[in-house]
Amino acid sequence: MNVLVWHVHGSWLTSFVQGPHTFLVPVTPDRGPDGLGRARTWRWPSTVREVSPADLHDADIDLVVLQRPHELALTRRWTGRRPGIDVPAVYVEHNSPHETPVDTRHPLADRDDVPLVHVTHFNRLMWDNGRAPTEVIEHGIIDPGHLWTGEEARAAVVVNEPVRRGRTTGTDLLARFAHTVPLDVFGMRTEGLADRLGLSAARCRSHDLPQGELHPAMARCRLYVHPIRWTSLGLSLLEAMFLGMPVVALDTTEVREAVPEGAGVVSNRFEVLEEAVRRFLADPDHARATGEAARTAARARYGERRFRDDWERLIKEVTR
Template identity: 70%
Template sequence: MRILLWHVHGSWTTSFVRGPHTYLVPVTPDRGPDGLGRAATFDWPDSVVELTPEQLRETDVDLVVLQRPHEFDLARRWLGRRPGVDVPAVYLEHNAPHGRVPDTRHPAAGRPGVTVVHVTHFNQLFWDCGATPTTVIEHGIVDPGARWTGHLDRAVVVVNEPLRRGRTTGTDLLRHFAGAAPLDVFGMRTEQLAARLGLPPARCRGRELVQERLHHAMAERRVYVHPVRWTSLGLSLLEAMHLAMPVVALATTEVAEAVPAGAGVVSNRLDVLLEGVRGFLADPDRAREAGRKAREAALARYGLRRFLGDWERLIKEVTR
């Protein structure tokens, strides 16, 4: 089966393309947001094939996986077919709603022939999709292995574009965490964050880091901190749990479901979170045991086999 999807979310796509199909990703000369092509920092199999818009026009496509509202029009123009009408389509919603939550209308609501796929039950509950069919397929992670050593007495955060996203990603909280423990921040466009936090620039590294190296760097740190106020469910948090890292996270959106008791500290009280970080740094044995429980829970709920199995069932349903 030939599945068209845009390269929008590298971490999520890394798991999705482990399925048994051919995955068509648009590429444009400038490799801009609508034509990134294959990933440079993630390990994708040869079944991921780059095609130009001109080539897509001449290609049979069995399913379109939409991820942004304007992709309805892109697919219509580049394929010459209407998603959900002329070619089967699903709309994958990565994010929690913004705006007048919980009254935010989903951009795919009312679109004929389209199923909205949410990645968390929280998102399904809060988005208003009207009568449009919805389902939930929770994240699945390509297991990086139990790499945690925690030999560096430091905390680590992974966040993309922290200055632009501000309070949404808890960027303002990083100063507090940096006061509680030595803190390293990895992610896209983190370079200017160092000056804001008063950290040496080397402490904030861009996510141009290859995923393999990023996982290694994360696992050297004692504890993973997830300060995000409002998001779907950060894949970096699930990756940290797979690495067998203890986690400290805000109890917002889906986090309380994802992180079980004993796998870390989950709270909306800043003092509790800061004490959790200090506690793991002071007690490596406690950190090791929490990380073991985190990995056990992540493998059980967010394993790749379950994820791909859920997608196979949905693909067969919408393309039959």
């Protein structure tokens, strides 16, 4: 089966393309947002093929996986086929609603020919899905291994563009966390973060690492801090749990479901979060035990095999 899918979210797509199909990924000369092509920082199998827009018109396509509203029109322009009408399609919604948490109507809400796939139950609940048929297929993580050492008495944070995204990603909270534990902030466009927060370079170190170096660097930190106020369930939180890291996180969106009792500390009370950080710093054995529980929980719920099985079931339903 040939599946047309755009390279939008590299981490999610890395798990998705492990399936038993051929994946057609558009590529343009400038490798812009609509034509990134194959990943350069993740390992993708040879079944992922780059295809130019010109070649898509005559390509054999069995399923289109949409992830952004404008891909509906883009598919028709580049392939000559209408998603959900001329070719089977699904739409993966990676995000929680942004404009308002309860009154945002999904772009597919007026259609019933393209299943709408949410990545968390919280997201499906909060979006106004209209008459679109909805599914939830939770994230699946390729196990990076139990890499945690906790040798550095620091907290890892992963967030892309923390200065621009501000309160959405809890960037303002990092200054307060940094008074309790030095931070290593990983992600894209994190430069200048310490200055913006009024922190010394030692209290807030920024890192923009290739994907292959990210997990070992995170795992050297004693714990993982997840300050996100309002985005979908972050893959970085799940990846930290797979690494065997104890996690301290805000009790927002789907986090409570992802981090069960004993796998970390989840709260909206800052004094509870700070006390958890202090205990993990002071007691490496407690950090290790909590991280092992986190890894066990994450592997049970967010394993790659379950993710692939869920997608195979849906793909068969949509294309039969």
